[in-house]
Amino acid sequence: MVSLFKKLSVAQKISLSFIIVIIIGSLLLSLPIMHYDSAPATTYLDHLFNTVSIVCVTGLSVFSIGDVYNGLGQAVVICLIQIGGLGLVSLISFSYYSINQRMSLEQQEILQSSIGNNSSADLRRYLFRIYKITFAIEGLVALLLMLDFIPRFGWQHGMFNSLFLAISAFCNAGFDNLGSNSLINYQLNWIVNLTIAFAIISGGLGFRNWMTLIDTMKSWLKERPHRFGLVKRKLRVQTRLVLATTAIILASGTALAWILEWDNPETIGSLSFYQQGLISFFQTVTMRTAGFATIDYTKTGHAANFIFMLQMLIGGAPGGTAGGVKLIVTAIIFLIFKSEFLGQTRVSVFHRTIPSQLIKQTLTILIFFFTILIVGYVCLLEFEPDIDPFKLLFEACSALATVGVSMDVTSHLSTESRWIVMALMFLGRVGPITVLISLRQKIEKTIHYAETDLVLG
Template sequence: MTEKNHMFSFINKLRIGSVTQKLTVSFLIVILIGSLLLSLPFAHYSTAPDTPYFDHLFTAVSMVCVTGLSVFPISQVYNGLGQIIALLLMQIGGLGVVTLIAVSMFALRQRLGLSAQSLLQSALSRPDNTNLKHYLFSVYKITLTLEGLIAFILMFDFIPRFGWKSGMFNSLFLAVSAFCNAGFDNLGPDSLKDFLLNPLLNFTLAFAIIAGGLGFAVWLDLFQAFKCYLQRRPRRFRAAVRQISNQSRLVLYTTAFILFGGTLLSWLTEMGNAETLANHTVPQQVMISFFQTVTMRTAGFSTLSYLDTEAATNFLYIAQMIIGGAPGGTAGGIKVTTAAITFLLFKSELSGQSEVTFRHRVIHNKTIKQTLTVLIFFFALAAAGYFFLLLSESHLAPTALLFETVSAIATVGVSMDVTPELSSAGRFIIMLLMFVGRVGPITVLLSFLQKKEKVIHYTPTDISLG
């Protein structure tokens, strides 16, 4: 039995019953190993300040949960080896340790048992086990191809700026971080603020963030549609578009709406702010607003200080953080599908429809129930986390703590510069929020409460809602 097989057997033989529990534990194992490696002296610069293990644990949680919150600039503490460990943690966090083990076993032509297949299916957010091996390899091909392309484009700026060695590594580091929506950079304490007006970096990272946040199922649908378009004679766009599933269409429509609406609204609220946009040209203002809207979809990069942005703008950012990206991708939040189904439910009630529909198809009641469960659990956890932060961090501004809370549970990673100021209790709360946000509110809830589905029919009753 290979080492990878041993790891799968270890996860499966843990005294935990459900697939969701095993998935949750797999993230905990990676976090523990990563924090231990990051805390060892060989991963640090000799001139780095002494940092306690708890700070490295916080950093490991943030990396594996692809969040981006940090109590110190990683470029000032971790040397080249430490940054390679950080890059691997972000990559594993973005794709999931279960998928990494599975693709290694498939590559060695070993078969997965039914239990391992169920675990992998849950990790990939797949509805069934059909073509699981093909889908998994497609996920890795998409990831490596896009990360390589993004790194290559960034090299045009970074190699002249940092030299060949540092330029290539920094490009790869940022490409992985952006595609995985991790939000970490190794460019120094000012992060990306020096690149505020750099079109190449802004649009390249924006593409990387959107690509990772769309979800792999959407990319496979788009590739299938493009393949269909090329193969047909004569080429017909409508025939190709029909290859795209309703799930992918809902993701694409909602994503486009959020990006356009978020860019427009943030530009309108900031265009008169001398600290952010007012001193730049209109095209530059739109680019800056677009990048902030993209990064708020759980990426965590920042080219602005959110202490300088207007309160109304920060409110918009919080809303965008909550929505997040698509299921089956590297983004967090409640997911764009959850937000879209909530809107469709609201629309159906206003229009008097008895069922929730999208493109003349009925959305199952089970999906509606899961949507409401995710919303309730997400906001309940966010409210609880914010409440305890207000208790433990009374010396910090409540607005900044709310921003931090949503950023953590939505795995975004942006901050109003309060993360280093948090006490040990505050950092522990943020770690819990990041973990729940990455593993998924519904996954964490089911890992504690999952039982066999019961079909019970009772006599209906009427409840007045006002």
């Protein structure tokens, strides 16, 4: 077994590691000791589905976490969310460092693939910074939530619920232990909404970008330049592109959700101007693969839900806790269109040229991602002829993009459909490019043919 594992590729080892964690987690959560005595009857498939969603930090669930799992079960859920959010391989590698064991080049390669680091230089420092950032943000979020939860639930439950939500939000998991309505009961609570939104955005920015921002801030405090442009030039191109794309998506998504739902009395139509803005902003943030909900998506209009699906597919930044095709892929697609529309010979951003190999990888990721989405959606249509096709598409996008919101479909799916949704969640978390690499042969052949000319339209 060990020799067989060694023969696997890097991507295959990452995929297998997630599968092992899912199996162990589902077995633990299916134990009666993890459940309330008054919990409704459940099957192993129910727990397996939830565990896949938990480890893949998706948020889809066939039953409420807070209604079935007791304190011990919820503690296991927190651990599984943290493992899924940070990446199982980075946890293992962190353990290697903690006991002062030297890592082989192969182990470093596996780790870099899982955490989005493309440099082997000072990998130990990179790992420790990931955990410092994670625990600092999760701790801050938990403390802010305690301001509301401790008076509401008491010290013990208030602190535990705050920690649960902080970890779930930063890891973009979308799970809560507050009941079956997600955060709908807190839709007008500014502390809860803005704190959770901050955690979601932080987890979706990517660890490398956080490190760049921290280093740039330290440099700014030390040198104190008089112009902001000097600080901006210190940021990596990728960080600048992620920040710009994030700001554009958040602003445009909030505006579109607001415009499309402002007159809908079943969602935000009866609320004040500022309350409508808060809820619209939160939906745009949570659609970035987080999965929390402060409105009922069965009551939102089709136009708004379609916009939400597009936001799901975009996702967050590479090397973070979010899913989707990633912000960089979306930005490159737009830059390709812009370059072709303006008649430019090369694709560029911030006065830098994007390599053709990167463009090919972008298109490959898109094709693979949407192929999986189409296949999964067609299977759901076949197995669920009595469910609204639009709702099934919403469910498929939510699963593959590891978002976790639903139009009240998940608990009504057949056994076959649940397996399809689990597959979508797994593929969405492991990542299209990781799965694609695992299926490729190691031998690469380069063949040069004569060029040809094709008519596109």
